[in-house]
Structure formats: structure tokens, C-alpha cells
Amino acid sequence: DGGITQSPKYLFRKEGQNVTLSCEQNLNHDAMYWYRQDPGQGLRLIYYSQIVNDFQKGDIAEGYSVSREKKESFPLTVTSAQKNPTAFYLCASSIGLGVSGNTEAFFGQGTRLTVV
Amino acid sequence: KQEVTQIPAALSVPEGENLVLNCSFTDSAIYNLQWFRQDPGKGLTSLLLIQSSQREQTSGRLNASLDKSSGRSTLYIAASQPGDSATYLCAVLTYGNNRLAFGKGNQVVVIP
Numbered sequence: 001d002g003g004i005t006q007s008p009k010y011l012f013r014k015e016g017q018n019v020t021l022s023c024e025q026n027l028n029h030d031a032m033y034w035y036r037q038d039p040g041q042g043l044r045l046i047y048y049s050q051i052v053n054d055f056q057k058g059d060i061a062e063g064y065s066v067s068r069e070k071k072e073s074f075p076l077t078v079t080s081a082q083k084n085p086t087a088f089y090l091c092a093s094s095i096g097l098g099v100s101g102n103t104e105a106f107f108g109q110g111t112r113l114t115v116v
Numbered sequence: 117k118q119e120v121t122q123i124p125a126a127l128s129v130p131e132g133e134n135l136v137l138n139c140s141f142t143d144s145a146i147y148n149l150q151w152f153r154q155d156p157g158k159g160l161t162s163l164l165l166i167q168s169s170q171r172e173q174t175s176g177r178l179n180a181s182l183d184k185s186s187g188r189s190t191l192y193i194a195a196s197q198p199g200d201s202a203t204y205l206c207a208v209l210t211y212g213n214n215r216l217a218f219g220k221g222n223q224v225v226v227i228p
Contacts, residue, residue, distance in 0.1 A: 033216075042205075042219065090160065103209055104162055105216060110158065
């Protein structure tokens with residue numbers, strides 16, 4: 001099946017730890033995105049990548065890092081510098097803006113991160 | 117900066133009624149607008165994508181319209197069913213901004 005796979009579904013982090021959330025897609029999409037979802041706040045963009053080996057900060061990048069070494073993979077690391085990491089994290093992908101207008105975004109099933 | 121608003125935040129309708137969900141946005145220079153569905157604790161499922169040159173899109177019981185000049189989109193769900201209970205989000209992709217801007221969603225409950 002084609003789609004976006006996020007793992008793990010649930011993740012627990014101790015204070016001061018770095019954790020990495022996995023996102024893999026087999027849709028052959030160029031663009032990939034990471035969002036954070038908090039109750040009452042909607043989705044906020046953390047990082048995005050339009051092409052392999054390139055990525056840009058979104059609106060709330062502080063305390064997070066990403067890499068894009070392969071087209072199909074876009075892992076997100078939540079570092080100890082992120083003061084309030086408990087949230088639901090969503091990964092998405094799309095063809096990218098090279099095809100004008102036809103940039104339907106598809107999402108994974110999310111990872112719920114909890115600080116313990 | 118593109119601002120997307122969805123009102124009301126929550127609504128309940130009896131089964132069989134038509135659902136009408138509204139989305140407004142402040143910058144009309146958009147590539148497209150997309151409607152999503154989200155079930156509790158799950159990811160987003162794409163429902164409909166309307167490109168800026170289109171006025172509406174239809175899929176089964178779902179119909180979405182787009183009035184770009186007035187910055188509005190409406191999602192119609194005909195003959196609602198309890199399985200339509202979910203949160204519906206709209207998002208726009210704006211020229212010069214390589215990211216989707218999301219509304220906070222309409223939480224819908226269809227009462228059997």
C-alpha cells in the first residue's frame with residue numbers, strides 16, 4: 001500500500017532526553033512536512049523539506065532538528081531544548097510546488113509524544 | 117500572513133441532516149484549498165482538493181465550493197450519518213509560501 005508511515009505510535013521521553021520520530025513515505029513525493037498539534041491550537045509547522053538534502057524551518061522550529069538524506073525519509077528529533085514537547089506530531093508529504101496547484105498533501109497516522 | 121478561520125468550533129446535527137461547514141481565509145492568492153477529516157487520536161485524511169481555478173469539487177456525499185475572491189470555502193456533507201462524526205479541517209496553500217495554513221477545525225457530532 002502507498003502511504004506515509006510514522007513510528008512509533010506512542011513515545012515517552014524523560015526530561016533531558018533526545019528522541020527521534022520516524023516518517024517514511026512510498027509515494028515518491030518531493031516535499032515532506034512535520035506538524036505539531038496541540039488541543040485548541042491547530043496544526044503548527046515545525047520543519048519542511050522540498051527536496052533531498054534541503055529543509056527549512058517552519059513557525060516553531062526551536063528545540064527540533066530534521067534531516068533529509070533520502071527522498072522517502074524525513075525523521076524529526078525532539079531535543080532536550082524543546083521545553084514543552086508533549087504533543088501529537090504529524091508528518092505529511094506532497095508532490096511539491098513544481099506541479100502548479102496539484103499539491104495534495106497526505107498525512108501519516110501521527111506519533112503521540114509524552115514527557116514523563 | 118495567511119489566516120484561516122473555521123466557525124463554529126463544534127456543532128451537533130441529527131442524523132440525516134445536511135452538514136454545512138465554513139472556512140474563510142484572508143489572502144486570496146492561493147494555489148489550492150484542501151479539506152481534511154481527523155478522527156480522535158488519528159492522522160488527517162484528505163477529503164477534497166480544490167485548485168484555485170476551480171469553483172467546486174465533489175466526492176460521493178461530499179461537495180466543496182470555493183469563492184476565492186471572497187476568501188471562502190464551504191464543505192457540504194449530504195444526509196449525515198453517525199460515521200461522519202469527526203473534526204474537519206481546511207487548509208490553504210498560498211502563493212509565495214510553501215506551506216499549508218490550517219484552520220482549527222469544526223468538531224462535528226452526528227446524533228443517531
